[in-house]
Amino acid sequence: xxxxxxxxxxxxxxxxxxxxxxxxxxxxxxxxxxxxxxxxxxxxxxxxxxxxxxxxxxxxxxxxxxxxxxxxxxxxxxxxxxxxxxxxxxxxxxxxxxxxxxxxxxxxxxxxxxxxxxxxxxxxxxxxxxxxxxxxxxxxxxxxxxxxxxxxxxxxxxxxxxxxxxxxxxxxxxxxxxxxxxxxxxxxxxxxxxxxxxxxxxxxxxxxxxxxxxxxxxxxxxxxxxxxxxxxxxxxxxxxxxxxxxxxxxxxxxxxxxxxxxxxxxxxxxxxxxxxxxxxxxxxxxxxxxxxxxxxxxxxxxxxxxxxxxxxxxxxxxxxxxxxxxxxxxxxxxxx
Amino acid sequence: xxxxxxxxxxxxxxxxxxxxxxxxxxxxxxxxxxxxxxxxxxxxxxxxxxxxxxxxxxxxxxxxxxxxxxxxxxxxxxxxxxxxxxxxxxxxxxxxxxxxxxxxxxxxxxxxxxxxxxxxxxxxxxxxxxxxxxxxxxxxxxxxxxxxxxxxxxxxxxxxxxxxxxxxxxxxxxxxxxxxxxxxxxxxxxxxxxxxxxxxxxxxxxxxxxxxxxxxxxxxxxxxxxxxxxxxxxxxxxxxxxxxxxxxxxxxxxxxxxxxxxxxxxxxxxxxxxxxxxxxxxxxxxxxxxxxxxxxxxxxxxxxxxxxxxxxxxxxxxxxxxxxxxxxxxxxx
Numbered sequence: 001x002x003x004x005x006x007x008x009x010x011x012x013x014x015x016x017x018x019x020x021x022x023x024x025x026x027x028x029x030x031x032x033x034x035x036x037x038x039x040x041x042x043x044x045x046x047x048x049x050x051x052x053x054x055x056x057x058x059x060x061x062x063x064x065x066x067x068x069x070x071x072x073x074x075x076x077x078x079x080x081x082x083x084x085x086x087x088x089x090x091x092x093x094x095x096x097x098x099x100x101x102x103x104x105x106x107x108x109x110x111x112x113x114x115x116x117x118x119x120x121x122x123x124x125x126x127x128x129x130x131x132x133x134x135x136x137x138x139x140x141x142x143x144x145x146x147x148x149x150x151x152x153x154x155x156x157x158x159x160x161x162x163x164x165x166x167x168x169x170x171x172x173x174x175x176x177x178x179x180x181x182x183x184x185x186x187x188x189x190x191x192x193x194x195x196x197x198x199x200x201x202x203x204x205x206x207x208x209x210x211x212x213x214x215x216x217x218x219x220x221x222x223x224x225x226x227x228x229x230x231x232x233x234x235x236x237x238x239x240x241x242x243x244x245x246x247x248x249x250x251x252x253x254x255x256x257x258x259x260x261x262x263x264x265x266x267x268x269x270x271x272x273x274x275x276x277x278x279x280x281x282x283x284x285x286x287x288x289x290x291x292x293x294x295x296x297x298x299x300x301x302x303x304x305x306x307x308x309x310x311x312x313x314x315x316x317x318x319x320x321x322x323x324x325x326x327x328x329x330x331x332x333x334x335x336x
Numbered sequence: 337x338x339x340x341x342x343x344x345x346x347x348x349x350x351x352x353x354x355x356x357x358x359x360x361x362x363x364x365x366x367x368x369x370x371x372x373x374x375x376x377x378x379x380x381x382x383x384x385x386x387x388x389x390x391x392x393x394x395x396x397x398x399x400x401x402x403x404x405x406x407x408x409x410x411x412x413x414x415x416x417x418x419x420x421x422x423x424x425x426x427x428x429x430x431x432x433x434x435x436x437x438x439x440x441x442x443x444x445x446x447x448x449x450x451x452x453x454x455x456x457x458x459x460x461x462x463x464x465x466x467x468x469x470x471x472x473x474x475x476x477x478x479x480x481x482x483x484x485x486x487x488x489x490x491x492x493x494x495x496x497x498x499x500x501x502x503x504x505x506x507x508x509x510x511x512x513x514x515x516x517x518x519x520x521x522x523x524x525x526x527x528x529x530x531x532x533x534x535x536x537x538x539x540x541x542x543x544x545x546x547x548x549x550x551x552x553x554x555x556x557x558x559x560x561x562x563x564x565x566x567x568x569x570x571x572x573x574x575x576x577x578x579x580x581x582x583x584x585x586x587x588x589x590x591x592x593x594x595x596x597x598x599x600x601x602x603x604x605x606x607x608x609x610x611x612x613x614x615x616x617x618x619x620x621x622x623x624x625x626x627x628x629x630x631x632x633x634x635x636x637x638x639x640x641x642x643x644x645x646x647x648x649x650x651x652x653x654x655x656x657x658x659x660x661x662x663x664x665x666x667x668x669x
Binding site for chain 2 (some may be wrong): 330
């Protein structure tokens, strides 16, 4: 006989069960003296910065878990995102090739029918074995699937935003430093990343909008494109063919690409681009973010609502623009 | 369970009395009386379940009418909460058109005629006129629902209970949107945009920015139908949090809502609801912090030309690196 899992219960009961399970887990982690592996994080940037890292910070700041016992396992060189939360960071792309990671992870999403980590899989264990060696099996495992149990009631509108705020701590991040990359950047610039996705599909209108935005940006300040030449996800980049745009991240390695993008974003006057995970990173560095979408049905309102609350605490805002309202805002702001 | 309810439950399980009670409670006149009793018991402070139960009691009573209204609150709340609720309730209770009677005020009857057989404009304070709309009917007073919506807006409840009891549809309009039409503005101080010096300065700046354009000022009329007509005939709306900010999505008109620096959980809650309504109706809707207009102007400069004049660059099939970067569009949760 096994105990009922949160997924077997009504949504209301899931909210109560998820909260109890997570609080019991937090108590156990705080009382234990074993090392804790937090990860492996293999899902999207947006969930990592909006839910996972604030949840880990809650464990540390509100539940007494020592950061020195936590080892974050993620990808893209994002150790700076975990500063103050995890005493150690281990890079997945130091242990596995990008192509293999991409292939296995996509298979996992196909099998699970979504892009969230909903349980500990054989692929997770293989990644941890290769990144940490077999010793992690003696540690406490804090797997990202805990987010699903805890926050699904919020995603489905069963509980108010206070439920998330009770289990997440949002703080402004310290900018990562990279002197060689910073030397390539102007004193003041806009960090830009447009790509096509379901909420901003590749249509003639969106191409024209992105081209207009990038061209106009280039007339007010230097533009630094965050585009790299790596292939990990299924997004198609918008190739901004504008004269003078800097592309300092071309050729960056998979193991450091998100770190490099973070360096650029954290030093930018503003981030402009497609609504997605990177548009959430900028406000976490206290930088304003202007993000575009064109198909409202393709994004989740609960994430945006949480982001608005979270970024009130970091002192910078995410302005999410429906592409069809851009011309109105243009007229109102007196930018013409 | 109350004592009468316990006695009634026990009686239902006795052979003779149970059969008699079952026969009695199936009689239409008894069922109608039960409906009236259930609706009469609804009062501010009741639960969603009480409301559901009252609506369920109407099923199968094809000759019993229900009066919804009259709505006496703000137009914002009428558009975003009351109207979608009534539309849902009529379908949920399986009412035919002739059973659904809606009492409105201020000429908004056309918003309800798509699903209600009878819509009357009444003076809300004239209780006799309201009572005379449908004698022997049940009546749902909107004041019953306001505390339930406020539980969401004030952060006590999640939004699901509202969404599952609302049916959102676009309002009827005479003609499709005209991109060449003027913008409409509805720039007023209110809960989400209070009358502070920075907000006054911001509105003045917006007015100046729009001075060279042909715009229609909605504050010139308070008639809801006239306001809806002006919005429907526009290319877009720029408004503070007013009914115009709700009319835009409901009429499929692109809408920009200016938000002040102050944050009230109530207005934030209703703004989030408006976002969700716009999303469901596939209407363009953007909420902008007024203080960000400077950033917007500084970022996009003064050399703006229409995007259509530009040649779109080719699409490179070169996805980017470092793990997926969206994660925010996953419809599985």
